[in-house]
Amino acid sequence: xxxxxxxxxxxxxxxxxxxxxxxxxxxxxxxxxxxxxxxxxxxxxxxxxxxxxxxxxxxxxxxxxxxxxxxxxxxxxxxxxxxxxxxxxxxxxxxxxxxxxxxxxxxxxxxxxxxxxxxxxxxxxxxxxxxxxxxxxxxxxxxxxxxxxxxxxxxxxxxxxxxxxxxxxxxxxxxxxxxxxxxxxxxxxxxxxxxxxxxxxxxxxxxxxxxxxxxxxxxxxxxxxxxxxxxxxxxxxxxxxxxxxxxxxxxxxxxxxxxxxxxxxx
Amino acid sequence: xxxxxxxxxxxxxxxxxxxxxxxxxxxxxxxxxxxxxxxxxxxxxxxxxxxxxxxxxxxxxxxxxxxxxxxxxxxxxxxxxxxxxxxxxxxxxxxxxxxxxxxxxxxxxxxxxxxxxxxxxxxxxxxxxxxxxxxxxxxxxxxxxxxxxxxxxxxxxxxxxxxxxxxxxxxxxxxxxxxxxxxxxxxxxxxxxxxxxxxxxxxxxxxxxxxxxxxxxxxxxxxxxxxxxxxxxxxxxxxxxxxxxxxxxxxxxxxxxxxxxxxxxxxxxxxxxxxxxxxxxxxxxxxxxxxxxxxxxxxxxxxxxxxxxxxxxxxxxxxxxxxxxxxxxxxxxxxxxxxxxxxxxxxxxxxxxxxxxxxxxxxxxxxxxxxxxxxxxxxxxxxxxxxxxxxxxxxxxxxxxxxxxxxxxxx
Numbered sequence: 001x002x003x004x005x006x007x008x009x010x011x012x013x014x015x016x017x018x019x020x021x022x023x024x025x026x027x028x029x030x031x032x033x034x035x036x037x038x039x040x041x042x043x044x045x046x047x048x049x050x051x052x053x054x055x056x057x058x059x060x061x062x063x064x065x066x067x068x069x070x071x072x073x074x075x076x077x078x079x080x081x082x083x084x085x086x087x088x089x090x091x092x093x094x095x096x097x098x099x100x101x102x103x104x105x106x107x108x109x110x111x112x113x114x115x116x117x118x119x120x121x122x123x124x125x126x127x128x129x130x131x132x133x134x135x136x137x138x139x140x141x142x143x144x145x146x147x148x149x150x151x152x153x154x155x156x157x158x159x160x161x162x163x164x165x166x167x168x169x170x171x172x173x174x175x176x177x178x179x180x181x182x183x184x185x186x187x188x189x190x191x192x193x194x195x196x197x198x199x200x201x202x203x204x205x206x207x208x209x210x211x212x213x214x215x216x217x218x219x220x221x222x223x224x225x226x227x228x229x230x231x232x233x234x235x236x237x238x239x240x241x242x243x244x245x246x247x248x249x250x251x252x253x254x255x256x257x258x259x260x261x262x263x264x265x266x
Numbered sequence: 267x268x269x270x271x272x273x274x275x276x277x278x279x280x281x282x283x284x285x286x287x288x289x290x291x292x293x294x295x296x297x298x299x300x301x302x303x304x305x306x307x308x309x310x311x312x313x314x315x316x317x318x319x320x321x322x323x324x325x326x327x328x329x330x331x332x333x334x335x336x337x338x339x340x341x342x343x344x345x346x347x348x349x350x351x352x353x354x355x356x357x358x359x360x361x362x363x364x365x366x367x368x369x370x371x372x373x374x375x376x377x378x379x380x381x382x383x384x385x386x387x388x389x390x391x392x393x394x395x396x397x398x399x400x401x402x403x404x405x406x407x408x409x410x411x412x413x414x415x416x417x418x419x420x421x422x423x424x425x426x427x428x429x430x431x432x433x434x435x436x437x438x439x440x441x442x443x444x445x446x447x448x449x450x451x452x453x454x455x456x457x458x459x460x461x462x463x464x465x466x467x468x469x470x471x472x473x474x475x476x477x478x479x480x481x482x483x484x485x486x487x488x489x490x491x492x493x494x495x496x497x498x499x500x501x502x503x504x505x506x507x508x509x510x511x512x513x514x515x516x517x518x519x520x521x522x523x524x525x526x527x528x529x530x531x532x533x534x535x536x537x538x539x540x541x542x543x544x545x546x547x548x549x550x551x552x553x554x555x556x557x558x559x560x561x562x563x564x565x566x567x568x569x570x571x572x573x574x575x576x577x578x579x580x581x582x583x584x585x586x587x588x589x590x591x592x593x594x595x596x597x598x599x600x601x602x603x604x605x606x607x608x609x610x611x612x613x614x615x616x617x618x619x620x621x622x623x624x625x626x627x628x629x630x631x632x633x634x635x636x637x638x639x640x641x642x643x644x645x646x647x648x649x650x651x652x653x654x655x656x657x658x659x660x661x662x663x664x665x666x667x668x669x670x671x672x673x674x675x676x677x
Binding site: 095110111112121125176179 | 489490558560561562563564565566567568569570571574578579582583675
């Protein structure tokens with residue numbers, strides 16, 4: 001399987017790669033969920049992973065912070081380099097990996113604790129803050145970056161689970177940001193949200209792109225088009241096409257990509 | 267409306283009606299049970315007292331610390347006979363029926379507390395003897411006393427006591443503080459309560475942490491292989507093992523093999539812990555399973571280890587369910603009798619245990635012992651003890667419900 005890759009015009013952008021997947025295969029028991037996936041992910045960009053259900057885009061995303069480790073009988077073969085280091089190599093510290101690669105889930109999953117404790121959890125377990133005031137500062141700046149501060153600054157002690165769906169998802173983003181990751185993985189972060197909340201998250205993704213590398217799995221073509229710089233199209237476990245979002249949406253190379261983005265398939 | 271739809275509605279109405287009838291039936295049985303037990307046992311919480319004016323001559327009570335209770339009994343009976351003369355009563359049979367040994371003990375206690383009363387004549391209330399107690403509490407009517415072929419003069423004297431307000435009914439606090447006794451009027455559930463308390467404490471201390479760790483491991487850490495299936499099946503089987511088998515196990519392993527002293531709350535607690543363990547493990551596993559997996563994933567995505575994720579988030583979220591299961595398991599253990607019989611907690615034990623290493627009985631065993639005793643008065647005692655047991659069970663079950671409501675996590 002050869003992935004069609006549209007090259008960037010600028011050579012400098014090509015040289016920069018934060019994650020490099022090389023011939024990654026994932027098996028759930030006997031079922032092969034990903035086949036020979038190779039892709040480079042550029043820093044401080046939004047890379048959208050699109051494709052029909054069951055195409056393996058979420059599986060690939062979960063490879064990037066090794067959340068597949070949580071699934072029984074899941075096996076990953078191939079190389080996944082983060083800054084040139086293979087994250088599946090024996091002895092590689094997965095807990096350390098996850099401090100660099102944060103994740104936002106499909107359904108908002110704040111801890112059933114206070115808003116403050118939700119955001120402070122990461123810094124606390126990693127002992128990132130010296131003293132209460134520093135932790136307060138981290139919580140505030142994370143909530144600010146997630147665009148939630150003004151809405152919750154007066155009720156930090158309130159339960160995170162009592163916020164609205166969109167606020168919960170932004171709380172989860174703040175929680176991920178608090179650990180100061182370089183990469184944020186987002187697994188269909190808006191699929192459980194209404195259009196207004198979705199709009200806010202998309203704006204947020206757009207802003208966060210300046211500081212973070214974002215890999216976004218989405219079912220929404222519009223979302224991929226609006227928020228991402230690069231788009232990868234997955235189909236039946238294969239990565240069919242990857243390239244600049246503009247190119248993918250205006251002149252897809254692969255006929256299946258075209259069928260999918262125009263809504264004739266999927 | 268189509269006839270088919272009407273039929274469907276009719277069926278639903280039937281179902282609702284039948285369900286209501288069954289619930290009503292269950293409630294009726296419950297009410298019947300409570301009414302019968304309360305009706306039989308309420309008098310166990312009270313006792314009769316007789317007012318008596320008794321002379322305490324110095325000659326007899328010198329060195330009052332060493333005077334035996336039987337001496338006081340003689341003084342009381344002398345006072346009674348004086349009273350009899352005033353009312354023209356000649357043959358009232360045994361005076362124990364009016365004020366018995368309990369009264370003598372109480373009088374001795376009073377005198378020891380107030381030695382100045384020696385040499386004077388005092389008027390005081392003393393616990394009533396067997397028949398007087400029954401009469402004052404209304405258990406024994408004049409009619410019944412006649413049928414029991416009690417001396418007519420005794421009945422007459424009771425009526426005189428009533429008229430002159432020298433008989434009364436008071437709350438029997440000593441029912442909760444005294445140990446077991448061969449006489450119903452001095453028998454209390456104090457020893458059984460202490461025994462049950464130590465036993466439940468031990469059961470909790472032994473089974474709660476063990477069960478939680480087992481449940482957490484099985485649910486969140488254990489590899490799902492053949493061994494896992496084996497353990498799972500065995501835990502489910504253990505929960506269904508009749509409790510008397512655990513008693514046998516306790517006898518064979520704890521007492522005979524390990525030499526744990528028999529009849530003690532220690533061995534009782536160990537046996538009940540074994541029995542409660544599978545119940546708590548199963549309910550804790552169900553509670554843990556009900557916590558969304560994304561919670562653990564969320565914690566681990568932030569770089570928490572699996573153990574941190576489990577103990578910081580999953581277990582606290584599962585706690586209401588875990589605690590409910592634990593309380594219900596403990597309630598089960600509180601009411602358990604069969605295994606305790608096998609490990610010797612069924613003996614007659616008068617003193618109240620001061621610790622889990624002393625021989626003791628437990629509440630349900632005490633009920634079993636009293637229910638077996640033919641002496642008049644033990645029937646009401648056992649019914650009263652049943653009420654206490656039921657009250658504890660209700661408190662535990664209600665607190666389980668309240669705790670669950672209070673701690674429940676809103677997702």
